[in-house]
Amino acid sequence: MSSLFNFLKKIDYLLFFIYGIMGFGSLFFIQAFRDFMTLNATLEFLICFLILSPIYYLVRVLKKKYIND
Numbered sequence: 433m434s435s436l437f438n439f440l441k442k443i444d445y446l447l448f449f450i451y452g453i454m455g456f457g458s459l460f461f462i463q464a465f466r467d468f469m470t471l472n473a474t475l476e477f478l479i480c481f482l483i484l485s486p487i488y489y490l491v492r493v494l495k496k497k498y499i500n501d
Contacts, residue, residue: 446499450491458484 462480471479 447492447495450495451488454484454488454491 458480461484462476465476465480
């Protein structure tokens with residue numbers, strides 16, 4: 433039980449919340465993208481990865497810069 437509490441203490445709840453909202457928003461983005469274009473699944477994954485990964489990285493950097501200070 434104490435290992436569960438130690439694990440919960442290490443979670444960054446703000447990033448967990450922000451990533452949750454971004455993940456939920458990305459579902460809508462992907463659905464709109466699929467309605468707009470018909471591509472194979474590999475190309476869709478690659479395009480979404482190239483768009484969404486820098487956004488997640490930017491959120492992490494901004495959080496470290498402005499919220500942790």
